[in-house]
Amino acid sequence: MNQETMPTATAVAAAPAINPAQFDPELWCLFDQYVHGDIDRRGFLDRATRFALASGTTAAALLAALSPDFAQAQKVPPGDTRVRAEFVEFASPAGYGKVRAYVTRPAQASGPLPVVLVIHENRGLNPHIEDIARRLALDGFIAVAPDALFPLGGYPGDEDKAREQFAKLDQAKTREDFVAAAGFAASVSGGNGKLGAVGFCYGGGMVNFLATRLPDLLAGAAFYGAPAPAEQVGQIKAELLIIFAENDDRINAAWPAYEAALKSAGTRHEAFKYAGTQHGFNNDTTPRYDAGAAQQAWARTLALFNRTLR
CATH class of the missing domain: 3.40.50.1820 (Alpha/Beta hydrolase fold, catalytic domain)
Incomplete structure (x- = not known):
């Protein structure tokens, strides 16, 4: 497999006060479990609380920051x-x-x-x-x-x-x-x-x-x-x-x-x-x-x- 070294990611965030680049790797893994149905929304929020407290925010705000923003990222409008x-x-x-x-x-x-x-x-x-x-x-x-x-x-x-x-x-x-x-x-x-x-x-x-x-x-x-x-x-x-x-x-x-x-x-x-x-x-x-x-x-x-x- 070819290993590609890339520049630092440019992230699309739903909440400007939250910097996804600083997310704990465990939070990304937790979100991946949520996205693929291994845990439900309540399970994510409960387990994300400690990451939210460390960031001075709430678990719900973290989930909002991680969730899709379709309008902001749209490149070719439907019309x-x-x-x-x-x-x-x-x-x-x-x-x-x-x-x-x-x-x-x-x-x-x-x-x-x-x-x-x-x-x-x-x-x-x-x-x-x-x-x-x-x-x-x-x-x-x-x-x-x-x-x-x-x-x-x-x-x-x-x-x-x-x-x-x-x-x-x-x-x-x-x-x-x-x-x-x-x-x-x-x-x-x-x-x-x-x-x-x-x-x-x-x-x-x-x-x-x-x-x-x-x-x-x-x-x-x-x-x-x-x-x-x-x-x-x-x-x-x-x-x-x-x-x-x-x-x-x-x-x-x-x-x-x-x-x-x-x-x-x-x-x-x-x-x-x-x-x-x-x-x-x-x-x-x-x-x-x-x-x-x-x-x-x-x-x-x-x-x-x-x-x-x-």
Whole structure:
């Protein structure tokens, strides 16, 4: 794995009086447990109290500072005239029956475009992932961003409620919904028939999974996601870009075995770990965001897609 040394993070904070750069590493770990459903909101607040007291604030204020600020980080507004965006629905017979996705493309395009499946974190299709899809449109791609929570009513507009809903999904059906979404994306109107996928956290793991199921997937960029099962790695035909945060033991612990499986199978891949970063460092709506690392990782992602999909 390539170790990337990055400059100090530039954080987006919801509460100016709180400096996320000074957060105790244990607080980051605690927040990671909360984000991934290992503890609930009350559990986080109770266990964060000692960090809050040391910072002269409250546990609720710490959580507010750590939580997403979608409006502040938005780069491409929903009404941007350079982007044509729509919600579409399509069948998923082996999954929940129907999938809803956000589809974006350049408003002005000459000729067929490469297509990228965009896979969200464990909160469904929130405003940040919609923004990622619009960013891809401005870079000359058609982006298809499904919402795994659609069978349960869709992203509820609240991150806590979204996590609660996400835990109720039948993951076997959800995986089939993403397979169906990939099929839709590969044949979407205006596409050139070449498909890539990018995902973050849960979505990164889904990219690794889809690479084992989709022989026509040409490229996948998996940001800090769970690996594909070792026994299925030999089925991967896509070229993979695998992104890690340095301070992410939960995900990083699985890398040596995954790396060995990828090498054994002869799978084309590159892996990068960004020094000083936290899990979720590409998400510019939270203080985990590291501008330098995110910009470099995203540039590598676009380079992969431009090289393999055009």
